Amino acid sequence: MKKIFLSMAMVSVTFAFAQKKEIAAAVKAIETGDMTTATSQISAAESAMGGKTQLLEPTVLEQYYYAKGLSLIKSGKNTEGAAYLAKMSDLGKSKIYTGKDSDKNKVYFVGKAAADQSGIQGLKEEVYVPTLVGKIGAIINPLLQSGNKSAMDFYTAKNYSAAAPKFLEVYNLLKASGQINEQYLYYAGLNYALAGQKPEAIDIYNQLINSGYNGVMTSYTAKSKKTGETETLDKATWDLVKKSTEYSDFKTETTPDIGAELYETNAALLIEAGRVEEALTLLEKGLQKFPSNSKLAELQGNAYFKSGKTNEFVNNLKGQLAKKPNDATNWYNLGVLQSKDPSSITDAINSYKKAVELKPDFAQAYQNLTYLLLGDDTKAIEEYNAAKKSGKIDQANKILDARRKRFAESLPYAEKWYQYDPNIDAVTLLKGLYMSTKNDAKFQEFKAKEAAMNAAGK
Known part of the structure; x- marks a missing residue:
């Protein structure tokens, strides 16, 4: 009997076909309510993929996200399921980069970042239009209402660790339906931070900063003469009804810009988490964008100090004092650093004296000044x-x-x-x-x- 040898290309085609078949079966099972079969088929497809979703063409990948997300939701795991459904939206909003890897497998990377990370040269840029988003509306709408209510109830009760994933769930459900509302992502990050869950908060704040989110939103309202109630309208409708006689009291309201706050909070979280070098990189980027932000400058000084970059810390403090000469704490911190160098003891004494002049009850500064004057x-x-x-x-x-x-x-x-x-x-x-x-x-x-x-x- 002759042996059959399959090339790597043929093996890849076989795997791809198997995954496509299993995922299609999972989609069919989900839609008929056969959760046992759906879970089994998804598990088989994932086992074959080994996490290499780039091997799935966009159509199959969308089916996988659809089946995986709905199976999780129907098993009560709404937050995890919403995250998968949200990935369907990414397929339509991001460019798809296609080509072949070193094993001659056809690959599909969603977004430029994933494509660049792969290191594969000569990838072609394509566009994909999702086809399954319309099928999840009936499932998503009630989940959105209940998820939003739960998130707000948890937040009001100061149960931040429970509120955070719920806000994230709402964000992902909205995203799955084609609506990107990063305000809910911000709420999730804020609640993770309040709950002391730093890694989760940092990931979300990084995502918000990288997306350019700044919290600025403009709402448009007008009062209906027919009902006497004030209605919130989209910009196009608001502009249109301004020309009619059926509305009055046209108003706009814009929320404040929180761009700097995102950098401040994330840098503080990174420093607290011991990820000082990451904080310094972020702070450098933040200060380029907000050069006069004293909080970012202060955090940069703190990061320099914690990383042992004494010269940078001293220069940072001097820069801050040039802008805010009446900051007693910075004069004190400068004195501490100057006191470590025998050649700048006089400077340290003067810095401590300036600190207590500005803050007469600064006990720690008096203590350090006393010992410095006493000498050895x-x-x-x-x-x-x-x-x-x-x-x-x-x-x-x-x-x-x-x-x-x-x-x-x-x-x-x-x-x-x-x-x-x-x-x-x-x-x-x-x-x-x-x-x-x-x-x-x-x-x-x-x-x-x-x-x-x-x-x-x-």
Whole structure:
């Protein structure tokens, strides 16, 4: 008996034919209500595909999304099903890029991003018109109403983790019917963020930013003289009825632009999630679009700091202070960075002084300023003892005088630190400073405070 050898091209044709047959059977089963057969046929097709949907021609791919989406919805998985049905709309709104892969398989990529990611050269651009969208209207409409109500009820109850997927479900159902309303996608992202589900929120905010969504929507209303009620109209109808005598009170209302907010929120989420490099890339893009946005600049500084890019952080802070010189927090942050470099200690002192000048109750700034003015006291004592031991009395006295001067200079700031944050560290430091500056009454007072706080476990 002769052996039969199939070429790779013939194997691919066989697989494609099998998938086409199974998906067609699934569609038929869905429409006759035979869910068992539909699920079985879809599972068989998916097993053969191995996730390579690019091997399906658009007609078959649309059938797959149709059957998969409806099977999920009919099994109660509305959110997942809506996501598949929404992909049917993408087939009509995106260009289809066709060609052959390295195994000579015919491939179909939906959208330029997928085509570019494939790395296949010479793909041809085609257009596909979906044919099954009209069949899902009767199923989608009641789901839209119930989904929207559930989403709003969950949101009102502050159950954000439940509201988010419901808003996403509504968005996808609308998209499946040919209506793109990214406001619902925004609501989904916002609720994921409020629920602390950062990866999901980040994915949606990235999608919104990449699509150019900015939240700006204009509504058109007019009052019907016949019913006395105000009606919301589309722009064409509104323009048309303005010419009639049957309507009055023509008004338009435009929602605010939230483009900058999308960048701000997404960057903050990325930083909180530890995805700092992604945040920096996003912030650079955001600042090119909104160059005077102080929140984006602040987030960029935070991202530089968390990524260890100290020089960039310092430059960022200086840039922010040039625009907002009365920002105490930025002066404080600048002082922290300057204090790490021995050559810029004086600059750090001046930055801290500026911070407390602008914010008189800035306890942390007073603390850092106190220690910076005190310097390395252990080193000073060692130098004093070494000079005294070697008989260099004049040098030893100079070291001691300089130490007393530092103590006197730092004392007022230490007192302010204690005033706004009366903790044990501030008390212990002040006790030592009062002893060194020969203020016995204050020394005894703070010695007693220290003992009491230690006894109380503070």
